[in-house]
Amino acid sequence: MSMSGSAVELPITTDLTPEEKISARQLKKDLRLQDAKTKLSSPWASGIAIFLAILWTIPTFGLFVTSFRPPEQIKTSGWWTFFANPGVTFDNYINAWNNSSGGLGGFFLNSFVIVLPAVLIPISLALLAAYAFAWIPFKGRDFLFVAIFALQIVPIQVTLIPLQTIFVNLGLQNSFWPVWTSHTIFALPLAIFLLHNFMKDVPASIVEAARVDGCGHVKIFFIVLLPLLVPALAAFAIFQFLWVWNDLLVALVFAPSPNLKPITAAMAELSGTKGGQWELLSAGAFIAIVVPLAVFLGLQRYFVRGLLAGGVKG
Amino acid sequence: MDWLLRPETIADKVIVMVFAIVLFIAIMSAILWLIDRPNVPNWLVVVGFLGPVTLAIAIGLLYPALGTTLRSLQVSQTAIGPDGKPIINPQTGQKSTELTFSLDNYVKVFTEPNFQKVLLNTMFWVILVPVVATAFGLVYAVLVDRTRGEKLAKALVFLPMAISMVGASIIWKFMYEYRDASFPQIGFLNQVLIWIGLDPYQFIINEPWNTFFLIVVMVWIQTGFAMTVLSAAIKAVPDDIIEAAQIDGATGFKMFRRVTVPSIRPAAVVVLTTIAMGSLKAFDIVRTMTGGNFGTSVVANEFYTQTFQQGQAGVGIGAALAVVLFVIIIPVIVYNVRQMRISEEMR
Numbered sequence: 255m256s257m258s259g260s261a262v263e264l265p266i267t268t269d270l271t272p273e274e275k276i277s278a279r280q281l282k283k284d285l286r287l288q289d290a291k292t293k294l295s296s297p298w299a300s301g302i303a304i305f306l307a308i309l310w311t312i313p314t315f316g317l318f319v320t321s322f323r324p325p326e327q328i329k330t331s332g333w334w335t336f337f338a339n340p341g342v343t344f345d346n347y348i349n350a351w352n353n354s355s356g357g358l359g360g361f362f363l364n365s366f367v368i369v370l371p372a373v374l375i376p377i378s379l380a381l382l383a384a385y386a387f388a389w390i391p392f393k394g395r396d397f398l399f400v401a402i403f404a405l406q407i408v409p410i411q412v413t414l415i416p417l418q419t420i421f422v423n424l425g426l427q428n429s430f431w432p433v434w435t436s437h438t439i440f441a442l443p444l445a446i447f448l449l450h451n452f453m454k455d456v457p458a459s460i461v462e463a464a465r466v467d468g469c470g471h472v473k474i475f476f477i478v479l480l481p482l483l484v485p486a487l488a489a490f491a492i493f494q495f496l497w498v499w500n501d502l503l504v505a506l507v508f509a510p511s512p513n514l515k516p517i518t519a520a521m522a523e524l525s526g527t528k529g530g531q532w533e534l535l536s537a538g539a540f541i542a543i544v545v546p547l548a549v550f551l552g553l554q555r556y557f558v559r560g561l562l563a564g565g566v567k568g
Numbered sequence: 569m570d571w572l573l574r575p576e577t578i579a580d581k582v583i584v585m586v587f588a589i590v591l592f593i594a595i596m597s598a599i600l601w602l603i604d605r606p607n608v609p610n611w612l613v614v615v616g617f618l619g620p621v622t623l624a625i626a627i628g629l630l631y632p633a634l635g636t637t638l639r640s641l642q643v644s645q646t647a648i649g650p651d652g653k654p655i656i657n658p659q660t661g662q663k664s665t666e667l668t669f670s671l672d673n674y675v676k677v678f679t680e681p682n683f684q685k686v687l688l689n690t691m692f693w694v695i696l697v698p699v700v701a702t703a704f705g706l707v708y709a710v711l712v713d714r715t716r717g718e719k720l721a722k723a724l725v726f727l728p729m730a731i732s733m734v735g736a737s738i739i740w741k742f743m744y745e746y747r748d749a750s751f752p753q754i755g756f757l758n759q760v761l762i763w764i765g766l767d768p769y770q771f772i773i774n775e776p777w778n779t780f781f782l783i784v785v786m787v788w789i790q791t792g793f794a795m796t797v798l799s800a801a802i803k804a805v806p807d808d809i810i811e812a813a814q815i816d817g818a819t820g821f822k823m824f825r826r827v828t829v830p831s832i833r834p835a836a837v838v839v840l841t842t843i844a845m846g847s848l849k850a851f852d853i854v855r856t857m858t859g860g861n862f863g864t865s866v867v868a869n870e871f872y873t874q875t876f877q878q879g880q881a882g883v884g885i886g887a888a889l890a891v892v893l894f895v896i897i898i899p900v901i902v903y904n905v906r907q908m909r910i911s912e913e914m915r
Contacts, residue, residue: 299711300711300715302707302711303708303711303712303715303721306704306707306708306711306725307721307724307725310724310725310727310728310788310791311724311727312743312756313739313740313742313743313756313788314727314728314731314739316739316742316743316756317738317739317742320742328754329754330752330754331752331754332752332753332754332755332756332759333754333756334756334759360578363578363581364581367581367582367584367585370585370589371585371588371589371592374589374592375589375592378592378596379596379620379621379624380621382596382616382617382618382620382621383617383618383621383622385617386614386617386618387618390610390613390614390617392610392611392614398618398622402621402622402625405625405629405630405633407845407894407897407898408629408630408632408633408894409848409849409868409890409893409894409897410849411849411851411868411871411872411889411890411893412632412633412636412637412890412891412893412894413628413629413632413633413636414632414875414890415632415635415636415639415875415883415886415887415890416631416632416635416636416639417628417632419635420627425573426573428574429572429573429574430575430581430584430585430588431573431588434588435628436628438624439624439625439627439628439629440628440629442621442624442625443625443629446621470604470606470608470613471603471604471613471617472600472603472604473604496729496730499732500731500732500733500734500735501732502732502733502734502851502852502855502856503851503852503872506872506876507872507876513574513575513576518732518734518735518852521734521735521738521856522734522737522852522855522856525734525737525738525741525856525857526856526859532742532745532754535738535742536738536742538738539735539738539739542732542734542735543730543731543732543735546730546731546732547727547730547731549730550729550730551730554723558796
């Protein structure tokens, strides 16, 4: 969660049209030639940059290599010896996926079951709210908007005990329902803020034209605004997806039973109980990472756009 | 109806999920259909659009925030009857408890040494992670700006953002893995220590430095975020300012210090505060790497331990810790809003 109103003015470099892109690229080239003098002394600069890039990549790379090594080699030698003494196996992945004591297949499914409604529901609700804040004039609108925005600062931890009490009273505890509900609630303030920023940018003339044609708010929302907001939706959907998929706290508190656990909770437990079994942990970690990584790499430009428009939550 | 609450099989789980989505769509469609009819007053339209959200936030954020604050001011005690003896619950046969108002929870949190350690650790997290991550992110953004392979270079540092904190913790636990010097090392950092002629080190266990090795993990994750936002800010520095500085003869480091840094100050504030708030609530890393043992616990983790693993006595302390978390965040927000105002006034 964040308060980052001033990030809104940052340029959104990702949504250039194709023509602009070409000229931007050319401009970049010119600038590069012209700027050779003004940059930090070049060989040193690129040296440090490459060093940092390697430093940032080594940890992930090491575990990735490890996940393909036979268990006996993992135990007796470091992953960097792999290149001198290669031995590749996929057994670690097979074992991590179905192993009876720590099989991750079921938890993987739980993650999906948790993540789909927990993305869909808050986005739909936030879209409606953002529309009302942007385009329906009513008394107390600004106050309500600021109030909702300000509630972003309530840490999740503060809400857990009272929410748990409510869920217990309703008889819903330890099921998927509290997980969906809480993820929805925690997502709303940021989602409303972010989508409202995009919603406001739609030219008033378009909305006015639809209103003159006799459309009510519901029709304007679905026919005029929704199609224009697809990029914003993508940006927030990715945030929410990564956030829910990678969440540990909400899952631990509201769905502690082994049958409901998502993959993060299973991995955290595996790390605690089988800390030494690196063949399971390494393969398991990459099974858990692969979905968010694919989403992230495939939709990176939307993700960055969301980041620049509304900050991230943490 | 049991399968709705406790689905066992794969098919059941998927059906429950679809059911939840369909239920949501049905309710929302009904609301929207009701307010879309002609001659519906404006206030009803507003209620239709905003009602569900306002209700969810009031029940899910506002009420719990107030409830937790109240609970943090209460302690659980054995109830004493009018006769001066403990009241026995006739159903369970056990002494019943009641909540009384007291500041004991806060006194404990601020005076007991183990909680003081937790607060100290939290302070290190909140200060070090934003500063170090922003510094690395800024340097990296400047270094790769307008170079060949900028995209790839950025993606490499940004990648940890997509990995869950649990995944990152496992990755780093493997980096820190310790073996006795007489065995071949499998943790990379200990191997580096051996290569430069030192003894292997228990990164995760040895106090007090282990907290800093956990902080490294968070820095590793957050640098990508700092780099992305700051890089966009650097690219937004107007060309005429750069040209003017060039004419004045500014180059290299001077350019960075005199032109780049002041221009991106507002963006840097946003980055710093966002990361600070993230670090304050970082729970996953401590939970996965040490479980809060070896003196590495932070407020967010201690809250979980107290509330869910220490029974009734812990709930009050957990609530107090949550409120402490809340109170630490407030000045960060206030500072952020101030900076926002200043940068808006300057325009």
